[in-house]
Amino acid sequence: MNIILFGPPGAGKGTQAKHLVKKINGFQISTGEMLRDEIKKDTEIGKIIINDMNDGKFVSDEIVNSLIKKILFDPQKKDKLIFDGYPRSINQAKNLSLLLNESNQKIDFIFFLNVNKKTIIERIEKRKIIENRSDDELNTILKRYDTYMETTKPVLDFYSEKANFHEIDGAFEIDEITTKIDTFINV
Numbered sequence: 791m792n793i794i795l796f797g798p799p800g801a802g803k804g805t806q807a808k809h810l811v812k813k814i815n816g817f818q819i820s821t822g823e824m825l826r827d828e829i830k831k832d833t834e835i836g837k838i839i840i841n842d843m844n845d846g847k848f849v850s851d852e853i854v855n856s857l858i859k860k861i862l863f864d865p866q867k868k869d870k871l872i873f874d875g876y877p878r879s880i881n882q883a884k885n886l887s888l889l890l891n892e893s894n895q896k897i898d899f900i901f902f903l904n905v906n907k908k909t910i911i912e913r914i915e916k917r918k919i920i921e922n923r924s925d926d927e928l929n930t931i932l933k934r935y936d937t938y939m940e941t942t943k944p945v946l947d948f949y950s951e952k953a954n955f956h957e958i959d960g961a962f963e964i965d966e967i968t969t970k971i972d973t974f975i976n977v
């Protein structure tokens with residue numbers, strides 16, 4: 791089973807992904823985590839992306855798509871993928887479709903966690919205190935939200951017509967959202 795968690799920054803994708811990892815014995819594919827790791831390890835990619843990430847801008851599709859490709863063909867992870875933060879652009883969504891076809895996989899569920907801007911800002915400001923992420927500053931949060939509206943929201947049109955697309959009100963408490971997701975997965 792492969793699942794996409796879709797939604798603005800601060801929608802709770804990471805939290806729900808961790809729950810799903812346990813539930814389906816899967817693997818969380820967080821491009822944000824992978825990119826932060828490249829920066830931490832000071833790799834060639836890390837050096838290229840550090841400024842854009844700290845500015846709340848997207849990393850290029852080329853870099854993100856290359857990170858994803860390896861995972862889709864990993865026999866241990868195949869068919870147990872929980873995408874958290876990918877795809878985030880039409881180009882990435884098309885790339886994912888292509889890679890899924892090539893690796894003989896499909897997406898079983900797309901969950902769109904819908905949360906408004908005010909709630910996002912409140913949540914990320916709280917997360918900043920706990921995780922101390924450099925892109926969780928208020929100015930950067932606002933930029934990340936704008937980037938989401940411009941580049942990621944159009945991906946919704948790409949997915950929202952599909953039968954396995956489910957919109958979930960992300961303003962609910964974590965446990966309530968988990969329960970809602972579970973009702974689909976258990977059927």
Ligand code: AMP
Nearest residue numbers: 821822823843847848849854875876878
């Ligand atoms: P996240 O941890 O998902 O909130 O992502 C943190 C940051 O990583 C984003 O603001 C982007 O700069 C970058 N990033 C993560 N995933 C992607 C992606 N799929 N495409 C482009 N940039 C990404």
